[in-house]
Amino acid sequence: MSASSIPVRIACLAGLLAVLSACATLRTDVPRPVSNALPPTVQSPLAREAQRQAQAHPGQSGFRVLSGNTDALMSRIVLADHAARSIDLQYYIFADDATGRLLAQRLLAAADRGVRVRLLLDDLDVIEQDPLLDALDAHPNIEVRLFNPFRVRNRSLWSKALQFTVDGARLNRRMHNKSFTVDNLFTVVGGRNIGDAYFDAGNEIHFRDLDVLAIGPIVEQTSDVFDRYWNSDAAFPVTAYDVHHATARNLSRTRTTLQGAAREFAESDYAQAMLDALPDGSSADRSGRWDWGAARVVADDPAKVEPGEKRRALLLTHDLRAMLDAATTNVQIVSPYFIPGRNGVEYLHTLAARGVKVSVLTNSLAATDEAAVHAGYARYRRALLAGGVELYELRPLGGAPPIEAHGTSSGISLHAKTLVVDAREVFVGSMNMDPRSRLLNTEMGVIVDSPALARRIMQFFDSATQPENAFKVELVPRAGQSAARAPMRWSARYDGRTVEFDHDPETSAARRARVALMRLLPIESLL
Missing domain, CATH: 3.30.870.10 (Endonuclease Chain A)
Known part of the structure; x- marks a missing residue:
């Protein structure tokens, strides 16, 4: 911060406090006694x-x-x-x-x-x-x-x-x-x-x-x-x-x-x-099977919320990068807000180039609750497909019953965040694959080495990406046309019949136009 900007900020803050003088202000000197987790108890x-x-x-x-x-x-x-x-x-x-x-x-x-x-x-x-x-x-x-x-x-x-x-x-x-x-x-x-x-x-x-x-x-x-x-x-x-x-x-x-x-x-x-x-109770009180494996919690440092704390911002990202670096056969990514950036696109291209099958499930424009984030994702969609990445976009399922069928939600928007590498190593947590999660928010999750747990997460992925539940996005190159310039196609199944689209399905022209305008704005680092 420059010296000249400090008085301006102080003046703004003073004005703000004057306007809000009737409101409660935060006491930074308030006692904050340290407390820690209590030992386990078996009662x-x-x-x-x-x-x-x-x-x-x-x-x-x-x-x-x-x-x-x-x-x-x-x-x-x-x-x-x-x-x-x-x-x-x-x-x-x-x-x-x-x-x-x-x-x-x-x-x-x-x-x-x-x-x-x-x-x-x-x-x-x-x-x-x-x-x-x-x-x-x-x-x-x-x-x-x-x-x-x-x-x-x-x-x-x-x-x-x-x-x-x-x-x-x-x-x-x-x-x-x-x-x-x-x-x-x-x-x-x-x-x-x-x-x-x-x-x-x-x-x-x-x-x-x-x-x-x-x-x-x-x-x-x-x-x-x-x-x-x-x-x-x-x-x-x-x-x-x-x-x-x-x-x-x-x-x-x-x-x-x-x-x-x-x-x-x-x-x-x-x-x-x-x-x-739930005739047999919830998962918390059933005596059924657990999936076992070596596991560790990965989390950002709470000081990541302090401006300028870039080193701490990369703590969890480094752990996930190490998982991906070790991939040899397949990677499945579930992220409702998926904005890989240019470096991320290139990295996923290198995985695909060495024979790793990379599949991504994210929200469709029709299902997302954040159109601006979808605009950030759409900027990289064609490049991802051209590099061999499989893309699935969750369909909106509004009007379905409010109780799950086959272990999945009747929801209209994806919110899960998972990563499975080589059908063995699993991440489940709070982190989206976008700039906000990487650089601004604090995040946490668990990394588990367990083929059994990996199978269950992959079943979630496989169910969610069925044609009844998700659009598959593909490039359809014409004769003599490079993949990078090929038009995109969305396909899904309706009442047992495969239907194809040449634009984001189940959306209005006005919504697509607004997203197209958002793609031009320099706001990716905030998404």
């Missing part, structure tokens, strides 16, 4: 079975794939209900909707019986949740912290816009991590946030997503990552703002509200359909 049949399984596989971790959205929700509820000592949650989004309130009610019930609950949320999308978070934090066994928070606690769009204008270099960097750890014995890691859209409970958008439920040494590693973020300089108690905070009376009212919301949810058609679909 329930569920915990004893997990410990027995882990002891039978020394040095390995066990995994179950949560590809079904209802299964993913019920697994979290079951874990919270069985918690005996601690629950640690780290999320980008924790919505104040039906499933968010249901989980909040189960967390409050756990705290009432003496369980310590730590909830760490990224502050970007905390808007309506403030009263709920304040009330939960008033419980003696619950602590809520916000990661990389806004300096002024005014949740209006104009306030956020003003703060981004002054402090955008910092606020543009967000915590995208996702984990749910109970008693230091169980953890859920993957792509889902907490909210109706991630569990097929909403009325608007549904995501096809994927998590893994894990036991064994990987759980302690996940707890270590949580502790690093919880105790970092970027994490502040929700009480760090100069406002009137929730009291025991607020907590009592919230308890009553959440109990009512839980009863309403239990009586809903969704809950009944969920029970009908």
